[in-house]
Amino acid sequence: MVFAAGLPTDASAQSDDGEDQSRPRIGLVxxxxxxxxxxxxxxxxxLERLRIPIDAIAGTSMGAIVGGLYATGVNAGELEQxxxxxxxxxxxxxxxxxxxxxxxxxxxxxxxxxxxELGIRGTELLLPKGVIQGQKLDLLLRELTLHASHITDxxxxxxxxxxxxxxxxxxxxxxxxxxxxxxxxxxxxxxxGVFAPAYVDGRLLVDGGLIGNLPIDVMKEMGVDIxxxxxxxxxxxxxxxxxxxxxxxxQMLTILxxxxxxxxxxxxxxxxxLIRPELGIYASANFGDITETIxxxxxxxxxxxxxxxxxxxxxxxxxxxxxxxxxxxNDNTExxxxxxxxxxxxxxxxxxxxxxxxAGDPINAGILARNAERLYGLQLYEQVDYRLIEEDGGxxxxxxxxxxxxxxxxxxxxxxxxxxxEGSTGFNLAARMTRxxxxxxxxxxxxxxxxxxxxxxxxxxxxxxxxDSRLFVAPRIELRQSNLNVFAMNDTLARYxxxxxxxxxxxxxxxxxxxxFRLGAYRGFGDxxxxxxxxxxPNFDFETGGAFARLRFDTVDNSRFxxxxxxxxxxxxxxxxxLGADHTFDTIEGEFSNTWxxxxxxxxxxxxxxxxxxxxxxxxxxxxxxxxLRLSGLERGEIAGPHAALARLVYYRQVGxxxxxxxxxxxxxxxxxEAGNVWQTRSEIAFDTMKINGSLFAGLDSYFxxxxxxxxxxxxxxxxxxxxxxxPPR
Numbered sequence: 001m002v003f004a005a006g007l008p009t010d011a012s013a014q015s016d017d018g019e020d021q022s023r024p025r026i027g028l029v030x031x032x033x034x035x036x037x038x039x040x041x042x043x044x045x046x047l048e049r050l051r052i053p054i055d056a057i058a059g060t061s062m063g064a065i066v067g068g069l070y071a072t073g074v075n076a077g078e079l080e081q082x083x084x085x086x087x088x089x090x091x092x093x094x095x096x097x098x099x100x101x102x103x104x105x106x107x108x109x110x111x112x113x114x115x116x117e118l119g120i121r122g123t124e125l126l127l128p129k130g131v132i133q134g135q136k137l138d139l140l141l142r143e144l145t146l147h148a149s150h151i152t153d154x155x156x157x158x159x160x161x162x163x164x165x166x167x168x169x170x171x172x173x174x175x176x177x178x179x180x181x182x183x184x185x186x187x188x189x190x191x192x193g194v195f196a197p198a199y200v201d202g203r204l205l206v207d208g209g210l211i212g213n214l215p216i217d218v219m220k221e222m223g224v225d226i227x228x229x230x231x232x233x234x235x236x237x238x239x240x241x242x243x244x245x246x247x248x249x250x251q252m253l254t255i256l257x258x259x260x261x262x263x264x265x266x267x268x269x270x271x272x273x274l275i276r277p278e279l280g281i282y283a284s285a286n287f288g289d290i291t292e293t294i295x296x297x298x299x300x301x302x303x304x305x306x307x308x309x310x311x312x313x314x315x316x317x318x319x320x321x322x323x324x325x326x327x328x329x330n331d332n333t334e335x336x337x338x339x340x341x342x343x344x345x346x347x348x349x350x351x352x353x354x355x356x357x358x359a360g361d362p363i364n365a366g367i368l369a370r371n372a373e374r375l376y377g378l379q380l381y382e383q384v385d386y387r388l389i390e391e392d393g394g395x396x397x398x399x400x401x402x403x404x405x406x407x408x409x410x411x412x413x414x415x416x417x418x419x420x421x422e423g424s425t426g427f428n429l430a431a432r433m434t435r436x437x438x439x440x441x442x443x444x445x446x447x448x449x450x451x452x453x454x455x456x457x458x459x460x461x462x463x464x465x466x467x468d469s470r471l472f473v474a475p476r477i478e479l480r481q482s483n484l485n486v487f488a489m490n491d492t493l494a495r496y497x498x499x500x501x502x503x504x505x506x507x508x509x510x511x512x513x514x515x516x517f518r519l520g521a522y523r524g525f526g527d528x529x530x531x532x533x534x535x536x537x538p539n540f541d542f543e544t545g546g547a548f549a550r551l552r553f554d555t556v557d558n559s560r561f562x563x564x565x566x567x568x569x570x571x572x573x574x575x576x577x578x579l580g581a582d583h584t585f586d587t588i589e590g591e592f593s594n595t596w597x598x599x600x601x602x603x604x605x606x607x608x609x610x611x612x613x614x615x616x617x618x619x620x621x622x623x624x625x626x627x628x629l630r631l632s633g634l635e636r637g638e639i640a641g642p643h644a645a646l647a648r649l650v651y652y653r654q655v656g657x658x659x660x661x662x663x664x665x666x667x668x669x670x671x672x673x674e675a676g677n678v679w680q681t682r683s684e685i686a687f688d689t690m691k692i693n694g695s696l697f698a699g700l701d702s703y704f705x706x707x708x709x710x711x712x713x714x715x716x717x718x719x720x721x722x723x724x725x726x727x728p729p730r
Contacts, residue, residue: 037062042297
């Protein structure tokens with residue numbers, strides 16, 4: 001049940017718990033304040049030390065999280081351990097772990113690294129309703145409240161509880177006293193613009209702090225005798241601190257919220273207790289140092305110890321009180337059923353094929369959450385949640401997937417820049433539009449447009465042939481242009497501008513979430529025009545046609561600065577005149593890298609080899625070398641040939657501390673050692689003809705993708721300096 005704040009409630013159930021009603025009933029009000037709200041844990045620690053019983057809790061925002069968990073039986077020590085050990089940077093993001101992404105979504109994330117997605121519906125561009133949709137936070141709250149999942153009336157919790165949210169449509173406070181506890185807490189802390197609103201009983205709910213940040217009036221309706229209210233709101237800035245548009249805007253919001261809070265405080269009786277931890281200007285968003293607020297909360301409660309002691313229970317009464325507020329899930333319970341409910345076009349079997357939990361498995365919060373993340377890894381839904389359902393005498397799990405409200409078509413963006421500060425620059429802007437979930441099997445139509453140094457246009461229709469998406473067919477059209485240097489005796493003769501078009505029909509198989517195998521036939525055309533060099537050199541046209549096979553693996557944990565995992569890409573191409581080509585030849589290319597880490601240090605070994613069989617004169621199929629981490633002492637694509645090889649060892653260490661501030665950007669320092677070359681004939685390939693190069697670099701894991709500032713060195717004294725932004729180097 002959901003109702004507007006201020007309406008009377010039936011508190012009779014709160015008096016029917018077998019406790020001695022001769023003592024006063026104590027209500028705890030926990031206000032909102034973002035990361036400042038962890039001070040509530042310090043207050044609870046002191047209340048427990050003083051043996052103060054709590055008979056009802058009302059909370060807003062962070063106060064709803066702390067209060068809701070405490071109401072289910074989680075004690076102050078467990079809450080402190082939780083906030084201390086939690087990776088807040090991960091919890092307050094929507095980015096799925098790469099291990100849960102489908103292989104196609106791994107491609108998207110690698111090739112289009114800007115962490116922003118724009119929706120298209122007809123001619124309308126759509127934005128998400130919040131910077132954070134709350135996927136990981138929802139699963140975390142679900143796991144933390146799983147032991148109370150069978151309780152839908154919040155008066156039946158060990159401590160009766162109320163969560164306060166704001167109806168963003170009606171502009172009024174909403175008190176939640178029943179329903180899904182996880183969603184009640186989630187709605188209460190949905191800061192507008194930061195977190196997407198929560199839909200609860202048909203209402204669009206956001207952070208309760210907008211209207212009722214310290215819900216004393218709600219607690220008065222719960223039939224308590226004494227109220228302990230904890231106010232952790234951000235203070236007003238002093239005049240000398242109002243130095244920017246940002247601080248002035250924050251001050252305006254604080255004034256609006258503070259006005260209602262002060263009105264609520266004025267309603268406290270003389271017997272009630274107000275606790276205000278001294279938090280100074282500790283930022284509401286500073287979850288990285290959240291434990292620093294716990295001690296001030298405990299000290300603020302200690303300052304009221306004389307008054308609080310009047311409410312203490314004796315040791316003989318305290319133990320029974322603790323016993324009755326303990327609530328634990330029976331871990332031996334088995335799942336009676338597993339089902340998926342969603343509002344998209346995909347057949348349920350497609351989603352069910354992604355799960356590795358089934359009826360008969362024990363109820364395990366971690367496993368249930370990981371399966372929700374596997375569904376979320378399809379990147380078709382803005383949220384994937386799960387709930388335990390009591391049905392026909394058994395307990396099952398129901399996964400609920402909500403389609404992206406900014407769909408059904410999505411735009412992703414990428415940027416790449418490689419500049420050696422000496423005139424050799426590569427710059428590309430790219431966008432990918434994906435029309436996803438076109439039919440029950442999960443067909444997709446993907447179109448890429450790239451503008452810049454290497455313009456390209458690619459469109460591919462991807463059609464799975466089974467519910468498990470293992471087998472697929474993918475017709476594809478690609479147009480592209482690139483620059484290619486031509487050499488004779490290691491001297492550059494010319495730079496060609498190569499234009500190509502290709503039509504192919506691919507067949508393949510997904511290898512779980514870690515890889516993909518494709519084979520197919522293609523037909524194409526192209527031309528090569530001299531861009532820089534002797535004008536007497538020939539321009540030429542060419543025809544292509546043949547078959548190919550490609551095997552790829554991707555198990556890295558981070559596409560930008562991986563700490564562990566494997567990347568592999570093996571390609572074989574067969575060119576035959578019988579299939580439309582000008583020349584008969586085969587090419588074989590292979591790239592491999594593996595990364596290991598210890599502490600903040602990472603070591604990456606990379607190997608690549610490419611060779612042309614039966615022909616050495618197909619310039620358009622030469623393999624370029626040169627650029628950052630591809631013989632760093634040479635300029636981008638400085639050398640090219642029909643045969644190429646490279647080995648590199650890269651070391652980098654994280655020197656930025658991501659635990660300090662939740663949105664801090666990691667910074668890395670590192671170096672590379674590289675050995676490789678290109679050759680005009682296979683007979684020239686030898687270790688003594690390898691070029692030795694290396695680099696020193698600083699790296700930044702930015703919003704636009706990895707950013708490198710590097711110095712490259714070659715054995716002959718050549719040096720290059722690089723600014724590299726965009727998709728990770730391969």
